[in-house]
Amino acid sequence: MSEVVRPPPSVGIGKKRQPARRAGHRMNPDHLQLALPFIALVVMLVVIFAIRPAAFSYFGFGLLFNLAVPLILASMAQMLVICLGDIDLSVGNFVGFVTCVVAVFLRDKPFIAMLLLAAGIVAYAAVGVLIQLRSLPSIIVTLGMSFVWLGLALLILPSPGGTAPDWLTATMALQTPWIPLPLVIAVALAAAGHWLLKRSAYGVVLLGAGANPRAAARAGWSLLQARIMMYGTAGGLAVLSGLALSGLTTSGDPNIAPTYTLLGVGAVILGGGSFTGGLVSPVGTVVGAMTLSLAGSLLSFLNVPPVWQVGAQGVILFLVLAGRVFIGRSGR
Amino acid sequence: MQSHSIRQSPWLFGFIGAAVLFVATIIVSRGGGASATFHAAMAFSIFSVLVAISQMLVITSGPGNIDLSVPAVLTLCAYIGMGVMHGSNAWIPVGLLVVAAVGLLAGAFNYAAILLLRLPPIIATLASSFVFQSLAMNAGGDATIKPPSLLSAFTSLSVGPVSVLAVLVVLLTIGLAIGLKRSLFGRRLLATGQSEAAARFAGIRTRQVRLISYAGAGLFSGLAGFLLAGFTGGAALNMGDTYLMESIAVVVLGGTSVAGGQANAIGIWGSALFFNLLTIMLNSFRTPVGLRYLLTGAIIILIVTAATRPLTRT
Structure with a gap:
């Protein structure tokens, strides 16, 4: 895992490796890398609580991180795709599509809603199959899919509206x-993601x-199966994101x-992930997504x-990302 | 290279598709409106082509290089250009120079962030696009500033059915295509895009090459914003939004490789005309906007599936 702090190959090639200056009693750069978005998150929270001490409460935390939940789920979906060295440009519009399906169908015709959402997940897996079998660049296929989801969403619900079911x-x-x-959701997702991707046997195969x-x-190992797993799960997480939203x-x-x-x-990269494939952190991604969604509140x-x-x-x-560079430099 | 089958030249898809759509439009409208359709498609393609040229310069400079700040730079330059000229014809040259400088600086800023902070280009250009958006909002103020009358007249000037600006942009595209193939910088850019390490060992200053390609991208995005604001009667905060995804789609379907190191400037015109004709045709059928997006997405996937030969990716 010493590769984690390697700079992206597109910029770092040929750069002289700097010797570790004070080797020995240093934190593992791996852990520092992970700690960085966490430190950013804590700093932001401290600033917010310093300005509004009242926000340091059960309700304050709830309000601050409410809108982080769908972003965390969408970021985890993106993380799975980035883990394969791909990128998913369609997840945002897919989440929009899911909110339309939910608002139009889920309350009165739950069966149709379930069917459409399941079809969405199958379509996600199918995109993975297409990319794998035809060796297509994921960026273009998912770009096309982003238009497809936006189009379908507009056909279902031409203008914002509808009602989500009360239970949701x-x-x-x-x-x-x-x-x-x-x-609770954030911690559960981070723990589940870490356990499934980093600790389970098949998770390591996927990495x-x-x-x-x-x-x-x-x-x-079947790469086709890996892509189906990753894209399918990403679709499932994106459905949850849409439901939450x-x-x-x-x-x-x-x-x-x-x-x-x-x-x-941004959340995936902030959380220590890299586009080179296999280098992603579920815990880091969750913290990264929370940091990004808190940034808006902090600024107001x-x-x-x-x-x-x-x-x-x-x-x-x-x-925050500049901080990563300095850790990468001194941690070698 | 001897047999020029369509599979070997996937960028021809755009031109063929555009021709088919054009003929279809003429048949459906029974011969009427052919000139108007062609005119409109050319007029809108100008801007698609300019942003696509920006994206092509960046994408060609290596795998993983993509410029997400194209719409933000376009909007920023439109606002700054309109602000500098303030509707005065005499200030057009100054406006153009300022816009060029801002575009170049924005592109150089992108590459500086990539190099100094060692960020992946997607992340660096994403973060900088946020910054440029804010700058554009501040440059904008409240009232929309009208473009100088001469600039507006120039952007819609046409001789017969042919827009003068379109001809200029076609010439620019041809110049770029030749430049990429024949000029020293063009060869260096392609070599850098194919393998930065190999290019460096061959003595190419790859950082300089990539800096120029990013700055050039900023320049063309800025130019697109300047002209678009002239064409549409002023800058608007959301004027660049549709161009992010469009620029990527047009470039790649035009035959430029996402993996870098292989550019196709001429192909950009084919796919730009194709997408704009498709929009015009679906609009004239009063197709719901949702269906239009759905078809656009499906066509992108179909073309890329048909045009990419398996096993080309390592």
Whole structure:
């Protein structure tokens, strides 16, 4: 795992390796890498609580991280695809499609809704099959799919509206004892993701299929099966993301989540992942997604004028990732 | 290279598709409106081609290189250009120069972030696009500034059915195609895109090459914004939104390899005309916007599936 801090090959090739300056009693750079988004998250929370001490409460945490839940799920979906060395440009529009299906069908015609959502997951797996069998660049196929999902969503629900079923809204507003629901979900997802991908036997095979497909294939593992697993699970997570989002907004909107696609990519990379394949961290991705969704709240707490908020989010992304570079440098 | 079957030249799909759509439109409208359709398709393709040229320069510079800041740079330059000129014809040259400078700087900033922070290009250009968006919002102010009358007139000037600007952009595309094949920089860019390590061992200053390709991308995005604002009567915050995905789709279906190191400038025109004709045709049938997106997506997947030969990817 010493490869984790290797810079992306497109920029780092030929760069002289810097010798470890104070080797010995240093934290494992692996762990530092993981700690970075976590540190950013804690710093942001401290700033927010310093400005509004009242936010440091059960309800405060709940409100701050409510909208993080769908983003975490979409980021985990993106993570699985990035793990194979691919990228998914369609996940944001797929989440929008799911919210439309939920808002139009789930309350009155649950069977049709289930059928459509299941078809969505199958379509995700089919995209994986197509990419694997025809050796297609994932970026173009998923770009095409992003138009397909947007189109389907607009056909189902031409303008934002509809109603999410009450049980879904109630689930998202559930008051869990002691720890607010969004945090419970975040921890559960991180733990499940870590266990399934990093600790289970087949999870390690999937990581290997991403890191070195040829070696995995030579060792007798089916790359087709790996892509079906990863894309299918990604589709499932994206469906959950859409369910969570429509539970929170109580309605559907084809254009609600296009930003999830790239924010998800940001969360994966922020969490220590890399595009080279096989190098992703479920825990890091969850923390990365929470950091990105908290950045918006932080900026409004800081009274950053609305016109600068987007830009400040970009600057935060730059700053956190710049920290990664310095860790990578000194940790060698 | 002897047998030029369509499988060997997938970029021809765009031109063939465009021709088929054009003929179909003429048949459906019974001969009427052919000139108007062609005119409209050319006019809208100008901007698709310009943003696609930006994207092509970046994509060609190596695997994983993609410029997500194209729409943000386009919008930023449109606002700054309109602000500098303030509707005055005399200031058009100054506006153009400022826009060119801002575009170049934005592109150079992207590459600086990639190099200094060692970020993957997707992430670097994503983060910088947020920054550029904010800058555009601040440059914009509240009121929409009208473009100078001469600029508006120029962007829609046409001789017969042929738009003058379209001819200029076609010439630019041909120039770029020749430049990529024949010029020293073109060869260096392709070599860098194929293998940065090998290119460096061959004595190419790959960082300089990639800096120029990113700066060039910013320049063309900025130019697209400048002209688009002139064409549509002013800058708007969402004017670039559709061009992000479109620029990638047009470039790749135009025959440029996503893996880098292989560019096709001429093919851009084929796929740009194809997509714009498709939009015009579906609009004239009053097709629901959802169906239009659905068809666009399906066609992208179909073409890329048909045009990519298996086992070309390592």
